[in-house]
Amino acid sequence: MNSIISGNEKGKCFICGRYCHTEEHHIFGGGNRKKSEKLGLKVDLCHDCHNEPPNGVHFNAENNNRLKAIGQKAAMLEYHWTVEEFIKEMGRNYIDTV
Numbered sequence: 001m002n003s004i005i006s007g008n009e010k011g012k013c014f015i016c017g018r019y020c021h022t023e024e025h026h027i028f029g030g031g032n033r034k035k036s037e038k039l040g041l042k043v044d045l046c047h048d049c050h051n052e053p054p055n056g057v058h059f060n061a062e063n064n065n066r067l068k069a070i071g072q073k074a075a076m077l078e079y080h081w082t083v084e085e086f087i088k089e090m091g092r093n094y095i096d097t098v
Contacts, residue, residue: 004040004078005070013046015063023050025057027071032090039079041071068094 005014005027012019022044026036036042045057053059057067072094076086087093 001038001040003042003044005043005074008043010044012044013049014043014067015045015049015057018046020046022046025050025067027067028090035090036071039075041075043067065094 008014011022013022014025023046025043025045026033027041027043028036048056049063050056051058055063057064072086072090075081075090076083079085081089083093083095
């Protein structure tokens with residue numbers, strides 16, 4: 001499924017805004033990666049913002065949690081979920097972690 005995240009654009013990094021080769025990042029990984037794919041909870045990121053220390057989302061908890069909060073808000077809006085329904089689907093609440 002295509003991304004449901006407002007402002008996501010193929011070829012533009014969702015975090016830094018740079019137009020470049022981008023990599024698809026599933027906002028909720030691990031056991032929720034397939035759900036992220038199915039629900040459109042993914043963004044395009046440049047390599048640095050995706051997978052390079054110190055600021056890449058796979059190394060930087062603050063950036064990772066910020067994306068998760070954005071993903072949660074988008075999912076709740078798109079699928080008309082309450083916080084409780086989101087937690088039931090994805091395991092926890094991320095909105096209050098940012």
